[in-house]
Amino acid sequence: MPDSSSIFDPASPQAQAILNLFYILLGISLIIFLIVVGAIFYSIIRSRRAGLSGEPAQVYGNTKLELTWTLIPLLIIFAIFGLSVRTMYAIDAPHDDASPDLIITGHQWWWEVQYPASGVVTANEIHVPAGQRLRVQLESDDVIHDFWVPALGRKMDAIPGHPNHFWLEAAEPGTYLGACAEYCGVQHAWMRLRVIAQTEADFAAWQQQQLATPPIPTDGEAAQGYQQFHDLTCINCHAIAGTDANADVGPDLTHLGSRETIGAGVLANTTENLTTWLKDPQAVKPGNHMPQFSLTDNQLQALVTYLEGLK
């Protein structure tokens, strides 16, 4: 599985189009730079050799010269404009009424990910079938965020009350790292995300698993954890399918156990880290919107057992 997070390692036609534009502009700039610097050096060397000193003869009102230095830059600018528009067409989804394949919503400081057709809801980890171009509707729940997965495409602002659209595609299966690219408050730096591109069969299996409602545990620690989750007001902020919890102040936890990270990338999703997070989320990610609960060791263990079981 290639892990990529660089614009120089494009993994989609959209990112490739952006990189091509970058190289073309770099080439044009390099040619202009060489011509200008070359002309300067040429005149320096020539006038030194000829032993010239003082101000050279000044030229005024040369129509030909003035037309040349106006038209050439104008043509270059038109060419760049044309190339940029072509690239924009390749990477931006049209703003029409077509229904999105994915709705991604920025929250301080995590990403909500919804698949309207199937009803799957998850957070921070966006599973996609490789080789398919998906239409994304990008929203924000609070302040301006910016969705950016460098290997897959352009940056796109997530603006409250103004959905934006773009194409998300990964040519090959793999994990592509991304982050919020617009300062959005104290934990902006820990608003990471990953796009996990899978083969069609793997994606279908993942989707099937996400659609299943986890059974409510009836005995042991997991059952205690389920009860704690209810009693400790976790349900005011989180959703777990098949239970009373259906809030979206924090990430949907229905299939938490199947995610790679917690806290939008701040910790790997292991038993130890989940315990650390629940013990004091403010120590792990200071300022984030989950309060510290001062849980007893028993409560902590019960909650971890319950949540880990949510595959």
Ligand SMILES: [Cu+2]
């Ligand atoms: Cu942000």
